[in-house]
Amino acid sequence: MSAPKLAVFKLASCDGCQLTLLDCEDELLALAGTVEIAHFLEATSTVLPGPYDLSLVEGSITTAQDAERIRAIRANSRHLVTIGACATAGGIQALRNFADVDEFRRVVYAHPEYISTLATSTPVSAHVDVDFELRGCPVDKRQLIEVITAFLAGRKPDVPNHSVCFECKRRGTVCVTVAEGKPCLGPVTHAGCGALCPAYRRGCFGCFGPSGSVNLPALIPVLRRDGMDDDAVVRFLHTYNAAAFDKELTS
């Protein structure tokens, strides 16, 4: 039996998530020995034809061309896994969803007519079926290897859907909100980073997006209590997962 074919694709994104795969230095040889890396332009210009057994997709859909491309990728992939905040939630570029893109185009570009873009930035799952969404900005490399390993083994990835608070408590980090009154998105944010920021005494800023069980309206009075006004709350939520948090707030 030939090795499963792994592909990595990029849409509107910064490359940080696929870079996380190259950053898995201890596991790369084992990975290369287990799969055939068939399409991974950041690592190699050699491109093998599909179909691919596992396609990792980073980035969001911001152009009509990418909306077409993702359908082709889906059609050519046995399993499609989206990686990172852009692919799973639209990314920071989804701030355009709350603004006038034509105005941006006029103000920013000397020749706005050269720019062909959609009015929104949307996650891949808004366009095609996705087999698994791995969150994070960027994704966590342990989780990335776990997801690849799980798909190769045909099992469910061990990627818990609970809040960052679980990770703080498991690693013994003192709660920055309770002990220091710092605003923190940990209670509403998907675990996965290992509760990195609170371990360095700063509040979580939500790179992993909403947790699988989120009650965002309940956090707003807590953020207000800890000194944020309405504008500050909006700014706090409007970063890498702006569209996903906004959906939670309005649902």
Next chain:
Amino acid sequence: MSVTTAPAVLDRDGLDALVTALVGQGRTVVGPTVRDGAIVLAELASADALPFGWGVELEAGRYRLVRREDGAAFAHSAGPQSWKTFLHPARERLWSADRTPEGHVSFTPEEPAAPDYAFLGVRPCDLRAVAIQDRVLTGGRYEDSGYGARRRRALLISVDCVEPGATCFCVSTGGGPAADPGYDLALTEVVDGDGHRFLVRVGSEEGARLLEAVPHRGADPATETTARASVDAARDRMGRSLPPVDLRALMGASLDAERWDDVAARCLTCGNCTMVCPTCFCVTTEEVTDLTGDHTERWQRWDSCFDLDFSYLHEGPVRSSGKARYRQWLTHKLSTWHDQFGTSGCVGCGRCIAWCPAGIDITEEVAALHTESETER
């Protein structure tokens, strides 16, 4: 076993010698110490690391360290951890399995990591919590072998509570600020014009041997009287209380109460209350394979009834709403825990109140459920 050793007194040097003696025996001494704006539990190299001169101010969703004039080491409550961090750790490997190139699979059970712990500064509420986890994790047919190994080798030095916090309510759960049996040594901290000292009661032969190994003197009447008076006073200074009703019956009769909707609107379902609770014991297990597919491990890790996946059965969670999950936690803690384990699951330590980011207060919720049940009657 009968231990008849009379009460004794340790001074500061005696406390230093106690920790030194335990370290000298090869024990891992764990006790309170200041880190990251809180009094946490961590390994102590010497008694110097204890939080001398530190106290805490507690409220729902709020914890602040404050300086104390008296230099006391144990005048604090409701830290962010409990002893389950050590006895029932957040992550533990249970076994691993390997497949040979010929296809043969071999299993390797994990030898539980079981240091010889000495816990210094166990509050009476936490001593009761340890007894509850003992029943849960070692009392049934299938013992948690890692917990059992660590627990049997652990030495417990309790310290009576003379400074309850605003979130404390142990008295209304049937406990109190004085340690029940179960300790090896029980200290009561006394700081007054006659100096900083600890009244010591002996609870086991091992405790008696330890006391013999460190400089101490017989208890004088003044120290005994002051110690007793401080603990008695603490009993009347609890910051909170549960309503004095049959909580088991109240929970059973409140399953359809409107209050659950009210609390669910405030509950983040973040799981903090269960993680800080000294009796919450739930775990999940995960099988993890490596890239080769020839090596797999089973890990046990803390789980929580606030996790949506906790009640996941074929194609969906049984308790999908936050309301269902909060109700599950509270009714289990105060009611169905009796059916399972013969006691309540709450010792009144107040951690779930202090460490809830949203400041949800178990005593307030139970009082509201009680009021609602009275109104309906």
